[in-house]
Amino acid sequence: MIRFLLRRLLTMAVTLLIISALVFFIIKLPPGDFLSNQIALLREQGDADAAAKAEFLIRQYGLDKPAWQQYLVWLGVMPGPNGFSGLLQGDWGWSFEFDRPVFEVVGDALWLTILVNLGAVVFIHVVAIPIAIYSATRQYSVGDYIATFFGYIGLATPSFLLALILLYYLNRWFGVSIGGLYDAQYAGEPWTWPKIRSLLSHLIVPTVVIGLAGTAAMIRRMRANLLDELGKQYYVTAKAKGLNPRKALLKYPFRMSLNPFIADIGNLLPHLISGSVLVSLVLSLPTVGPILLSALKSQDQFLAGFILMFVAVLTVVGMLVSDLLLAWLDPRIRMGGAG
Amino acid sequence: MEAPLLSIRQLTVDFNTDTGDFRAVDGLTFEIPKGKTVALVGESGSGKSVTAQAILQILPKKAHIAGGSIHFNDPAQNPAVDIAGLGAESSAMHALRGGRIAMIFQEPMTSLSPLHTIGDQISEALLIHADVSPAEARARTVEVLARVGFPDPKRALTTYPFELSGGLRQRAMIAMALITRPALLIADEPTTALDVTTQAQILDLIRELQAETGMSVLLITHDLGVVANVADEVIVMYRGRVMEAGSREEIFRKAEHPYLKALMRAVPRFAMEEDERLTPIREVKSATLARAHSPERVQPAGPILKAENLTKCFTLRSGWFSGKTRTIHAVNGVSLALPTGKTLGLVGESGCGKTTVSKIIMRATRPDTGRVLFDDGTGPKDVHDLQGNALTAYRHSVQFIFQDPFSSLNPRMTVYEILTEPLRIHNIGSSDERYHRAKQLLDMVGLDQRSMRRYPHSFSGGQRQRLGIARALALEPRVLLCDEPVSALDVSVQAQVLNLLKDLQSALGLSYLFVSHNLAVVDYIADTIAVMCRGYIVEEAPKSSLFRNPVHPYTQALLAAVPDPDIDRPLDFAKLRTGRFSDPAAWPEPFRLRHGEAGIMKEIEPGHRVRLGGQQAREAA
Numbered sequence: 011m012i013r014f015l016l017r018r019l020l021t022m023a024v025t026l027l028i029i030s031a032l033v034f035f036i037i038k039l040p041p042g043d044f045l046s047n048q049i050a051l052l053r054e055q056g057d058a059d060a061a062a063k064a065e066f067l068i069r070q071y072g073l074d075k076p077a078w079q080q081y082l083v084w085l086g087v088m089p090g091p092n093g094f095s096g097l098l099q100g101d102w103g104w105s106f107e108f109d110r111p112v113f114e115v116v117g118d119a120l121w122l123t124i125l126v127n128l129g130a131v132v133f134i135h136v137v138a139i140p141i142a143i144y145s146a147t148r149q150y151s152v153g154d155y156i157a158t159f160f161g162y163i164g165l166a167t168p169s170f171l172l173a174l175i176l177l178y179y180l181n182r183w184f185g186v187s188i189g190g191l192y193d194a195q196y197a198g199e200p201w202t203w204p205k206i207r208s209l210l211s212h213l214i215v216p217t218v219v220i221g222l223a224g225t226a227a228m229i230r231r232m233r234a235n236l237l238d239e240l241g242k243q244y245y246v247t248a249k250a251k252g253l254n255p256r257k258a259l260l261k262y263p264f265r266m267s268l269n270p271f272i273a274d275i276g277n278l279l280p281h282l283i284s285g286s287v288l289v290s291l292v293l294s295l296p297t298v299g300p301i302l303l304s305a306l307k308s309q310d311q312f313l314a315g316f317i318l319m320f321v322a323v324l325t326v327v328g329m330l331v332s333d334l335l336l337a338w339l340d341p342r343i344r345m346g347g348a349g
Numbered sequence: 350m351e352a353p354l355l356s357i358r359q360l361t362v363d364f365n366t367d368t369g370d371f372r373a374v375d376g377l378t379f380e381i382p383k384g385k386t387v388a389l390v391g392e393s394g395s396g397k398s399v400t401a402q403a404i405l406q407i408l409p410k411k412a413h414i415a416g417g418s419i420h421f422n423d424p425a426q427n428p429a430v431d432i433a434g435l436g437a438e439s440s441a442m443h444a445l446r447g448g449r450i451a452m453i454f455q456e457p458m459t460s461l462s463p464l465h466t467i468g469d470q471i472s473e474a475l476l477i478h479a480d481v482s483p484a485e486a487r488a489r490t491v492e493v494l495a496r497v498g499f500p501d502p503k504r505a506l507t508t509y510p511f512e513l514s515g516g517l518r519q520r521a522m523i524a525m526a527l528i529t530r531p532a533l534l535i536a537d538e539p540t541t542a543l544d545v546t547t548q549a550q551i552l553d554l555i556r557e558l559q560a561e562t563g564m565s566v567l568l569i570t571h572d573l574g575v576v577a578n579v580a581d582e583v584i585v586m587y588r589g590r591v592m593e594a595g596s597r598e599e600i601f602r603k604a605e606h607p608y609l610k611a612l613m614r615a616v617p618r619f620a621m622e623e624d625e626r627l628t629p630i631r632e633v634k635s636a637t638l639a640r641a642h643s644p645e646r647v648q649p650a651g652p653i654l655k656a657e658n659l660t661k662c663f664t665l666r667s668g669w670f671s672g673k674t675r676t677i678h679a680v681n682g683v684s685l686a687l688p689t690g691k692t693l694g695l696v697g698e699s700g701c702g703k704t705t706v707s708k709i710i711m712r713a714t715r716p717d718t719g720r721v722l723f724d725d726g727t728g729p730k731d732v733h734d735l736q737g738n739a740l741t742a743y744r745h746s747v748q749f750i751f752q753d754p755f756s757s758l759n760p761r762m763t764v765y766e767i768l769t770e771p772l773r774i775h776n777i778g779s780s781d782e783r784y785h786r787a788k789q790l791l792d793m794v795g796l797d798q799r800s801m802r803r804y805p806h807s808f809s810g811g812q813r814q815r816l817g818i819a820r821a822l823a824l825e826p827r828v829l830l831c832d833e834p835v836s837a838l839d840v841s842v843q844a845q846v847l848n849l850l851k852d853l854q855s856a857l858g859l860s861y862l863f864v865s866h867n868l869a870v871v872d873y874i875a876d877t878i879a880v881m882c883r884g885y886i887v888e889e890a891p892k893s894s895l896f897r898n899p900v901h902p903y904t905q906a907l908l909a910a911v912p913d914p915d916i917d918r919p920l921d922f923a924k925l926r927t928g929r930f931s932d933p934a935a936w937p938e939p940f941r942l943r944h945g946e947a948g949i950m951k952e953i954e955p956g957h958r959v960r961l962g963g964q965q966a967r968e969a970a
């Protein structure tokens with residue numbers, strides 16, 4: 011077990027290293043960078059002071075060096091202008107666009123992102139699983155068809171459109187402003203109870219909107235998996251034992267059908283983050299999605315690089331968690347070999 | 350006379366399907382007396398299993414009991430109840446199901462949940478039906494596991510089904526059914542998926558438990574051999590109706606109904622005459638086979654296919670979290686020779702290495718040592734060194750027939766595409782010629798030429814296996830490797846396919862390597878038989894001499910364990926009970942093989958060779 015964990019941690023580290031290199035060089039691929047673009051713009055406007063400051067920053071962050079050196083400095087394995095100071099040392103770099111450290115720019119956004127997306131994940135499971143069980147056990151019934159129908163609508167509706175519609179009607183009918191994650195008055199305030207309450211009430215709509223497409227897909231897949239398992243012999247055995255149908259269903263086929271979803275946890279998080287960018291923009295949620303978008307547009311390299319690395323870490327850790335969960339849930343994987 | 354435990358009157362079960370209603374059980378009437386075993390016999394689709402499901406009210410959703418009654422006269426609770434009148438999910442039915450009537454199934458692997466321990470699944474049955482504490486349930490589970498023959502019942506509580514052998518899994522199923530002390534045990538093909546020696550042990554166990562508890566058994570099977578050995582009464586079903594019913598004596602001594610007689614003639618037996626042919630229930634005529642003749646080819650001087658000293662080891666990793674590995678010697682110095690135009694039968698129980706041997710011959714896997722020689726008339730060549738044209742030619746000449754006719758045909762290809770695919774791969778003929786070849790092939794295996802545009806799912810199991818054979822014949826091969834070609838088929842079609850293989854051999858001059866666990870089938874089709882155990886060939890002989898004079902203890906055990914559909918030749922359960930036939934270290938001298946020892950093959954009469962242990966080898970030297 012311990013050997014397995016060590017091996018996994020090592021491969022995770024290597025994976026992240028490779029990802030970091032890819033991320034950095036892909037960001038550097040387009041010609042120029044944020045500062046040199048900025049300098050050109052400022053020169054045209056004849057703002058010499060600002061241009062001088064920008065040139066100072068270029069030297070400060072070593073943007074005049076070759077790309078591979080910049081990468082190593084960013085990573086923290088090569089001394090930069092400030093000595094060893096990169097991701098490994100916990101220094102996430104400077105955002106040129108916002109003119110603040112990356113840490114401050116993404117600070118709250120990071121955990122709000124995790125909060126919103128975890129909310130969506132929980133929403134997806136809580137809504138999808140009972141519906142899927144219902145429609146699998148009553149295949150081709152009216153209820154199954156209704157669930158299927160709404161499932162397809164959920165799949166086919168672009169979530170940003172739904173966000174826009176909700177934004178408009180909720181405001182019109184209930185006078186609720188659902189933009190942002192808390193009421194404007196709390197911006198920059200410390201975390202107090204009213205602010206948390208405001209946050210929770212604002213979370214409902216984004217969770218539903220982001221989760222809806224996922225819910226529809228989950229219902230379809232869960233239903234198909236469960237239908238496969240319902241035909242299996244061990245379920246007949248359980249019923250032949252005299253177990254009541256609901257208990258038999260939850261104990262045997264349902265548990266068997268969970269495996270693919272646990273295996274999917276690793277993929278779920280990054281998918282939700284990249285998938286929710288549009289929704290975040292529409293609802294003006296302070297999550298990392300919109301920040302990433304603007305950072306990529308303006309070639310704000312340290313900011314973009316950090317966010318992409320953050321998503322990569324989430325993915326890799328999610329994979330580890332799902333592997334460990336699988337092994338815990340499924341003795342065949344835990345003990346391996348035959349079977 | 351005492352009232353029967355279960356009496357079924359005019360039971361009718363209907364299925365509502367998309368293509369219309371279908372009556373699976375049609376006015377079935379029979380009784381199960383107390384403490385007796387009643388066997389329900391018939392081919393697949395005859396309504397045997399549906400009857401069992403109706404008794405437990407676990408019919409599939411599309412089926413319902415349309416009429417009749419099932420009176421269950423439980424000695425523990427009077428008066429008798431009519432099961433057909435109870436709701437499937439009523440509390441009375443829940444109490445009966447698994448409590449008073451228990452059931453075991455054919456496939457012990459899929460019948461147990463892989464995610465829960467044996468102990469959990471067995472004690473669950475007791476916890477549902479009896480008012481016991483979890484600790485008591487555990488104690489009772491250990492008891493019942495010990496009774497059904499688990500070597501270490503305490504440890505078995507926490508093992509998972511996939512850690513057990515097929516025989517132990519079926520024992521666990523029996524333990525699960527018996528822990529509530531039911532009055533009736535329904536066994537649906539309980540031994541069909543097991544090896545013969547394990548089958549004999551399981552049948553023995555069921556008999557013993559029946560004598561102990563006085564329960565009745567409803568045994569569902571298609572194997573007349575099993576019926577002849579354990580049943581008190583026999584009911585023969587066909588298309589949902591009773592064809593014939595009576596005591597075992599009456600049925601086997603004076604079979605009257607033509608269907609039962611036909612069923613008996615269709616099963617290979619040991620005591621068959623040299624030239625006796627099986628009579629399939631539905632004969633299939635091949636139009637062109639009589640006119641077909643083998644292609645003109647140079648014939649090899651020696652055997653067409655020869656294996657010399659093949660060995661193969663596999664390394665198993667024993668789990669995710671441990672780095673430990675285990676080495677399995679799947680094949681230990683196997684030498685075989687297949688003469689031209691003959692059939693070599695390779696017999697052994699599951700896991701003995703017979704499939705690995707056929708894979709090595711097919712070049713699907715390389716042997717660790719040893720070689721396979723193929724002789725197309727130009728002298729023997731090592732198959733694993735072939736390259737380029739010679740390799741293509743070898744692939745032409747050796748074709749494979751698979752066990753499972755359902756998964757070995759691509760469901761999205763038409764019959765025409767399936768049959769011409771080998772030709773397309775090898776770039777043979779124009780599309781016209783391929784079309785004619787496909788028609789000819791269908792003819793040869795006795796299928797209608799008009800089925801060319803149909804998909805595999807519209808054929809029955811036997812027809813699909815004939816399609817598989819037609820596909821294997823497309824390239825005019827010289828050798829067919831048949832890996833359990835009839836073990837997934839119903840008895841009634843088994844005879845059809847075996848006869849077809851025999852006819853094809855004499856018409857086309859084919860050579861067969863026939864791998865099977867069924868001795869009677871191998872006896873019917875093979876000329877020479879090699880018996881394999883734990884990767885060793887333990888005995889090899891022409892079939893007459895093998896069955897007349899089996900020398901090796903393993904061969905003797907295998908032969909003794911096959912139930913014969915002849916009530917004058919019952920199984921010797923006492924002899925089979927000792928049960929460690931497949932452990933080379935437990936064989937008596939001079940056959941004993943110590944760990945890592947290969948022993949020697951000794952010829953005891955012409956062509957009849959037996960493996961002797963190292964002790965003998967040293968004395969000889």
